[in-house]
Amino acid sequence: MLVFVNDIPVKTYYGAKVKSAIMAYFRDHDLSPKTEIKEVRDAYGNLIALDGSIRSNSKIYIKI
Amino acid sequence: MRKTYSFLFLGLALLFAFSSCQPKERKLYVATINDMHANIDNFPKLATVLDSLRAVHPDLLLFSAGDNRSGNPINDRNPEPGRPMVELMNAVHFDMSIFGNHEWDAGACALRDVVKRADFPFVCANVSFDDTLNMDVKPYMVFERQGLKIGVLGVIQLGLTGIPDFHPKNAPGSHFRPAVEVIPEYLSLKDQCDALFLVSHYGFEDDVELANQFPQFDAIFGGHSHTLVNDNTIVNGVLITQALNRVKYLTLSTFTFDRKGRIIAKESHNIPLAAEQPQAKIKAMVDDFNHNEVFMKVVGDNAAVVEDCRQCLGCLMADAAMEGTGAQMAFQNYGGVRFDTLGVRPITLKDVCSLDPFDNELVRFDMTGQEILDFLAVSFFTDHGPNFCAGCSYSFTVDEEGQMKDCQVMLSNGKPLNLKEHYQVVMNSYMSSSFDFPHEDPGASTFRTSNEVLVEYLAAHPQINYANTMRVIEK
Numbered sequence: 228m229l230v231f232v233n234d235i236p237v238k239t240y241y242g243a244k245v246k247s248a249i250m251a252y253f254r255d256h257d258l259s260p261k262t263e264i265k266e267v268r269d270a271y272g273n274l275i276a277l278d279g280s281i282r283s284n285s286k287i288y289i290k291i
Numbered sequence: 292m293r294k295t296y297s298f299l300f301l302g303l304a305l306l307f308a309f310s311s312c313q314p315k316e317r318k319l320y321v322a323t324i325n326d327m328h329a330n331i332d333n334f335p336k337l338a339t340v341l342d343s344l345r346a347v348h349p350d351l352l353l354f355s356a357g358d359n360r361s362g363n364p365i366n367d368r369n370p371e372p373g374r375p376m377v378e379l380m381n382a383v384h385f386d387m388s389i390f391g392n393h394e395w396d397a398g399a400c401a402l403r404d405v406v407k408r409a410d411f412p413f414v415c416a417n418v419s420f421d422d423t424l425n426m427d428v429k430p431y432m433v434f435e436r437q438g439l440k441i442g443v444l445g446v447i448q449l450g451l452t453g454i455p456d457f458h459p460k461n462a463p464g465s466h467f468r469p470a471v472e473v474i475p476e477y478l479s480l481k482d483q484c485d486a487l488f489l490v491s492h493y494g495f496e497d498d499v500e501l502a503n504q505f506p507q508f509d510a511i512f513g514g515h516s517h518t519l520v521n522d523n524t525i526v527n528g529v530l531i532t533q534a535l536n537r538v539k540y541l542t543l544s545t546f547t548f549d550r551k552g553r554i555i556a557k558e559s560h561n562i563p564l565a566a567e568q569p570q571a572k573i574k575a576m577v578d579d580f581n582h583n584e585v586f587m588k589v590v591g592d593n594a595a596v597v598e599d600c601r602q603c604l605g606c607l608m609a610d611a612a613m614e615g616t617g618a619q620m621a622f623q624n625y626g627g628v629r630f631d632t633l634g635v636r637p638i639t640l641k642d643v644c645s646l647d648p649f650d651n652e653l654v655r656f657d658m659t660g661q662e663i664l665d666f667l668a669v670s671f672f673t674d675h676g677p678n679f680c681a682g683c684s685y686s687f688t689v690d691e692e693g694q695m696k697d698c699q700v701m702l703s704n705g706k707p708l709n710l711k712e713h714y715q716v717v718m719n720s721y722m723s724s725s726f727d728f729p730h731e732d733p734g735a736s737t738f739r740t741s742n743e744v745l746v747e748y749l750a751a752h753p754q755i756n757y758a759n760t761m762r763v764i765e766k
Contacts, residue, residue, distance in 0.1 A: 228733065237462055238723075238733060239724060239733070240534075240654050240656075240720075240723055240733055240734030240735055240736060241450075241451060241733065241734065241735040242450065242456055242652070242654075242719070242725070242738065242750075243720070243736065243737065244652070246720075247519075247652075247723070247724040248724075249723045250720075250721065250724035251724045251737025252473075252489075253725070254724065254725050254726070254727050255727075260721070260725045269495065269496070269516075270496075270520060271495070271499075271521070271524075272521065273495065273518045273520050273521055273524075273533075274518070274519040275516060275517055275518050275519070275537065276517035276518075276535055276536045278517060278536065279494075279515075279516045279517030279518060279536070280456065280494055280515050280516050280517070281494075282494065282496060282497070283515070285496065286552055289614045
């Protein structure tokens, strides 16, 4: 499924958690999987946990 | 003139007498929590906050929006799965819980036992069960507080396959319908109640859509997406809440009713639990659950399961993943094998639970033989070591630049890998997300974790020995 991390489309598997989408974003941007994630929010500005569920077209905004 | 004053006085007196018979403005307090995922260690702090709230608001309602279990082996691997959580929820007096998708992780029979053990009802309108399960679940509840009737409907999310996000092997006996199809059947509750709430395990984005579609709800108390919904979030007139996950927050919602029982104000406030003092009685219960000898027991009596060998343990993990998901092949990444934490000794349940601290899910792909070859090469370079495998074995060379070359894969049936044929392959979510390998199939979660399948595998194969296992050979 397609999700958006910092407005960049990222392909991930169906049923992925927030963390898997961010890992895929790191992969696409040649960032280490160990990159520190300081904060994750949804499109509404709510804080979300790394193990939260996402759905197709979810928007995630991260601070690293 | 005097007569006019008398009438005026009489009128005011009657008005005062009449108004004093009417109930005054009333406030309803609802505490909600979601996705506790068996984090029993935070329950003593939760109990402290609930004690404080109930001291001021004795009529407080307390709801869980599901996923009470899955995330702590002390609860999930208890001989009676889920017992610690449900006993703690009883002790802090939950009024109701809905089901989350993880409630099915130990199967429908274990779920039935949890429901029976609970002193509070489980509510879910879009699930039904076979009679043989004897599951006591209600589609909705009506609570009475201060003369007000409060209707509460529960719903659970469904994935693309028409069941919630759990492994299909746990589905038999449970039947699901989409929430948007079921909710209209219960909207007449609005006419019978002073307030109508939806407790949803769909995730925040879906809750926003539900609020736009069903403004009849006064509030949606949500879960599933592990969102800390900002205080006082109101969408289309519907208050929406969610309290992150793992008992880190509790949300308190306040509803103000006028004299006629109409809601005139609603607000929500997230209460962090980290800084709270633990409540002694609940802490004693948690300590008792944590000192569980079951976790020191050797899993399946495997006295010689692994030698001091990364490959032995890696292949064991891959075998467990393949058997636990029904795939044709399974791969375990080199860096994800923490054999140094295990050493050469019998494996306890506690050891197994520490093998995958990230609790990675297993992801299934339909891959061609060529895609598998490319995947192995990419994994080798990215993870600084070869994947361990089940359902096959392989050999390779390494060139001067550290790239895998000349990879020859043999299947368990003795045949070579066919580059054009399709295979069902399983790997953990770290590999599927971090390794940049070409694959047509985007993949799908199996909704099983590597820990979960390993515990099952060891229990099912008590006499296995991986001491001389060599499936991956660098020439």
